[in-house]
Amino acid sequence: MGTEDIEIESRNLNLWYGSAQALKDVSIPIEKNRVTALIGPSGCGKSTFIRCINRMNDLIKGCRITGKVLFEGRDVYEKDVDVVVLRKRIGMVFQKPNPFPMSIYDNIAYGPRIHGTQAKRELDEVVEDSLKAAALWDEVGGILDKPALDLSGGQQQRLCIARTLAVKPDVILFDEPCSALDPISTARIEDLINVLKHDYTIIIVTHNMQQAARVSDHTAFFLLGEMIEFGETKQIFERPVEKSTENYITGRFG
Amino acid sequence: MTRQTRERMIEALLFASAVTAVVIVLLIMVFLFKEGAPFLIRYGIHTFCLGMEWNPIAMDGEPSYGIFPMIVGSVYIAAGSLVLAVPLGLGCAVFLVEIAPPWAQALIRRGIELLVGIPSVVLGFFGLVLLVPLIRESAGGFGFSILAGSVILAIMALPHIISISADAITAVPETYKQASLALGATRWHTIRNVILPAARSGIAAAVILGMGNSIGETMAVLMVTGNTPILPEPLYDVLDPVRTLTANIVIEMNYAAPGDHREALFATGIVLFVMVAILNAISHRVLKSRMEAGR
Structure with missing residues (x-):
């Protein structure tokens, strides 16, 4: 991969929660308009890693970071980086669907409104486009004023994706987006990720190795805070270099 | 065994x-x-509750027992206290839960506990010697006024409003906050547009409960409101003295002769009781609807 295609890159990233080190010297290049999957057993640091990219770890008291996370060549931890702009450009979809207790429409319009879109017509357009892009329009197009919490879990998660798309990010971070969903909803989200990667750079944390194999172009394997192996998904799953990667993929632990 | x-x-x-x-x-x-x-x-319930004149020991003619000015006085002072205490209490609760560093949280919580512990008569005394002269000199009037009563009641209601709203804000799921921040919202925007709306029924319950407490409060109010059983004139003049329902009972109980006068005071108690019961019921209803809505 050519360096001009690298959108995000972590360099020697270390992270501590208090005195416990959660990330050890992690360096990963993330390619533009590709899906990069992060796999590994629970507590291995993969969620912590993606939360470094949009600086969601800032919220955690006692969290300390060294090293760099470059986004378009610039360290997101530099002093003059505007976190609001950063998070607008790097969206995030969480493990549990977390729509706001508002109408479907207001959920989607929430982001654009923050960032200055007020005109009704413009908002209508963003809402429709985002819901279409998240493959939810056909189901909810007629009930936009209904509470978002009335939707099913899978619909709620697609709503959260639509809500993220509505602020027009460049990167979307998925933090185990299907772990609370049934297989059919999961399949729909995976299809969606396959479509979205044409327009967005995607990083997905997943427990589900089949999912990583199905949706991603690159895969990074994490273990105990270290990034053990990174490469083309096909290579990682068929010919892993590291013994521990092979053990994990073949289901010997985790 | x-x-x-x-x-x-x-x-x-x-x-x-x-x-x-x-x-x-x-x-x-x-x-x-x-x-x-x-x-x-x-x-007659009607003549009693809506009667304008309270004159139980009439020198000539029939005594009259109208408590409407006192109902107005009680509601007025309770509402006034909320106007002062709710913004302040809510601001404090938001700061406490969302912004304050641990040491400040500890400090504020201690302060609130202390405030609860101050006997109402002490607060009333404080109002009598400090607040009443202050109002008299700076705003005019007697000093004994709706305003003085409202300020004292606001101080008393503050800790309750802070702790109930703080609980309601704490109960808002962390995931809402994260979703909002991840969309690029600032902390203030998140508080105003996600956290407070999600906590609003809890906050409403706190306000209504506070109103019930305020209407029932006696001693502190009695000491600073002047206790004249007349409507303020004009009605919006917060510098006018009023008498509350509670004060009415306390002031006249020890010289009310058995018979109409004494019974009228008990009837005042009934009106007070019903008002507080209604407010409590509303507050419970609001809280219950929140639990049902919080799927």
Whole structure:
């Protein structure tokens, strides 16, 4: 991969929660308009890693970071980086669907409104486009004023994706987006990720190795805070270099 | 004694203590209505509650028992206290939960606990010697006023409003906050547009409960409001003195002769009781609807 295609890159990233080190010297290049999957057993640091990219770890008291996370060549931890702009450009979809207790429409319009879109017509357009892009329009197009919490879990998660798309990010971070969903909803989200990667750079944390194999172009394997192996998904799953990667993929632990 | 009989005895004991509480409330209610209701019916609920004149010891002519000015006074002072206490309390609660560093949280919580511990008569005294002269000199009037009563009640309501709203804000799921921040919202925007709306029924319950407490408060209010059973003139003049329902009972109880006057005071108690009961019921309803909505 050519360096001009690298959108995000972590360099020697270390992270501590208090005195416990959660990330050890992690360096990963993330390619533009590709899906990069992060796999590994629970507590291995993969969620912590993606939360470094949009600086969601800032919220955690006692969290300390060294090293760099470059986004378009610039360290997101530099002093003059505007976190609001950063998070607008790097969206995030969480493990549990977390729509706001508002109408479907207001959920989607929430982001654009923050960032200055007020005109009704413009908002209508963003809402429709985002819901279409998240493959939810056909189901909810007629009930936009209904509470978002009335939707099913899978619909709620697609709503959260639509809500993220509505602020027009460049990167979307998925933090185990299907772990609370049934297989059919999961399949729909995976299809969606396959479509979205044409327009967005995607990083997905997943427990589900089949999912990583199905949706991603690159895969990074994490273990105990270290990034053990990174490469083309096909290579990682068929010919892993590291013994521990092979053990994990073949289901010997985790 | 076998384990089983001991278990039974403990259960019976606990049951008895639970029943005692209920029985006491019921007895108070029965007594209150027994003393006050006959008068209320004889004199007419309508004339009693909407009557403008309170003159139980008439020099010439019939005594009159109209408590409308006092209902207005009670509601006025309670509402005034909320106008002052709610923004302040809500601001404090938001700061406490969302912004304050741990040391400041500890400090504020201690402060709130202390505030709860101040006896109302002490607050009333403070109002009498500091607040009343201050109002008299800076704003005019007697100083004994709706404003003074509202300020003192606001101080009393503050800790309750802070702690109930803080609980409601704490109960808002962390995931809402994260979703909002991840979309690029600032902390303030998140508080205003996600956290406060999600906590609003809890906050509403706090406000209504605060109103109930304020209407029932007696001593502190009595000491600073001047206690004239007349409507403020003009009605919006917060510098005018008023008398509250509670004050009415305290002031006249020790010289009210058995008969109409005494019974009228019990009837005042009934009106007060009903008002507070309605407010409590509304507050429970609001809280319950929140639980049902919080799927």
